[in-house]
Every structure is written in C-alpha cells, then in structure tokens.
Amino acid sequence: MRGPVESVRFPPRPSEGESRAAIVQFCRLLHQKGFLSANDGNVSVRLGGGRILVTPTGVAKAFIAPEDLIVVDEEGRKVAGARSATSELPMHLEVLRRRPDVEAVVHAHPPTSIALSLVRSPRLNDVLPEVILSLGRIEVVPYARPGTEALARSLAGRIERSDALILERHGTIAAGRSVADAYFLTERLEHAAEVLWRAHALGRPLPLPEAEARALLSAHEHPDG
Numbered sequence: 001m002r003g004p005v006e007s008v009r010f011p012p013r014p015s016e017g018e019s020r021a022a023i024v025q026f027c028r029l030l031h032q033k034g035f036l037s038a039n040d041g042n043v044s045v046r047l048g049g050g051r052i053l054v055t056p057t058g059v060a061k062a063f064i065a066p067e068d069l070i071v072v073d074e075e076g077r078k079v080a081g082a083r084s085a086t087s088e089l090p091m092h093l094e095v096l097r098r099r100p101d102v103e104a105v106v107h108a109h110p111p112t113s114i115a116l117s118l119v120r121s122p123r124l125n126d127v128l129p130e131v132i133l134s135l136g137r138i139e140v141v142p143y144a145r146p147g148t149e150a151l152a153r154s155l156a157g158r159i160e161r162s163d164a165l166i167l168e169r170h171g172t173i174a175a176g177r178s179v180a181d182a183y184f185l186t187e188r189l190e191h192a193a194e195v196l197w198r199a200h201a202l203g204r205p206l207p208l209p210e211a212e213a214r215a216l217l218s219a220h221e222h223p224d225g
C-alpha cells in the first residue's frame, strides 16, 4: 500500500532511475555551458521516503555516470553508493529542509555571477524586467567558506525568499521543482549576470523606473494578482 504523503503528490515524482538520468544530463550541461569546472558543482534531488540522491565528491561533471550518484537520508547519512557524497551536502540538506516545496537543488560556479559578487553590482535587481519576473530579487549571500556548516546556515532566511541565490566569491545555488527547473534558474541567473557585465563594460547600466521595478517584483511575488 502506498503511503498517504507519497500518494497525493502531483505531478508524480520521477522514479529513481529517471532522477539519476536527469542529474547526469544536467551535470553535463552545466559543464558544457561553462557553469562549473572539473569536479566543481553539485546537484541533489528528492527520491521520496526521506531519501535524497546527490552527486559524489571528486568526480568531473562532464563524465559523471548514473551509478556514481549517492543516496543519503535527510541527516546526510549515506544509504547507498560506492563513493562519498559531495562536500557541499550540508548546503543541499539545508535548502531541502527549508523548502519543502522544492524537489531539486543545483549548485554551480558560473563565472560571471561569481565576478558580479566580487564587485557588488548595484544594478542586479532593477534593469532586466524578465529577470525580476522570473527570479524576483537576486540576493548575494555574504561569504562563508565552501563546504562548511557556516555556508549552509548562511542560506537561512534567504532561500525561503528566493529560488536562486549568488554565493559571494563562490557560485550560485538554485532550488526548483525538478533538476531541470533548478538548472534553468541557474542559467537565467548567469545570463542576467552576463548582460549586466556587458552593460558595465559599455558604460553605466540605466535602471528601470522605480515604480516599474516595484510592479514587476510584486508580479513575481503574487503571480495570480
């Protein structure tokens, strides 16, 4: 008999095999798009029953295979898999704990988003209407050392407000309804950062009128009016 929580979920959660294939597909895409290098970056997805599928440490995302992935429980204890889970596991667990509405987390090192976090561009949130509509307010999470509990804790209060964050001097983290969804949030964030970078190279990016930026943010926060 199916459990009550799992049976009411809609759309149905992908099978473990489908989730393994999705992680592999989007890890390769993250690498192809230049959103990470070598062993950087990590991806996780809920499997149901309190289990989470996550990328291992020390494996290049360009060559990752479905059998390389690790299953952990909600406390991060390994349930299955030959390797060790990513060193950024605390960050993934923190997001999944704080956002019961999301299924997957993508952490990457997209170069332009990282570069913008170094100069604190003032125009991150008020120049591109489609970015405000899709991502809301883009926040830069103050620096914490990669792989630490401190970095995981630094997401508190922020990941509840925003599906995608820039981590100062480090990368991005995105929480989505699927691996694909979290990947595309990452792609949107990096694309916005690229546009801003080019604008900064050409001159001083002009902001949207303040009232329009506010209206767009309100439309993002209350999509049904």
Ligand SMILES: [Zn+2]
Pocket: 040, 041, 088, 107, 108, 109, 146, 170, 171
């Ligand atoms: Zn990282």
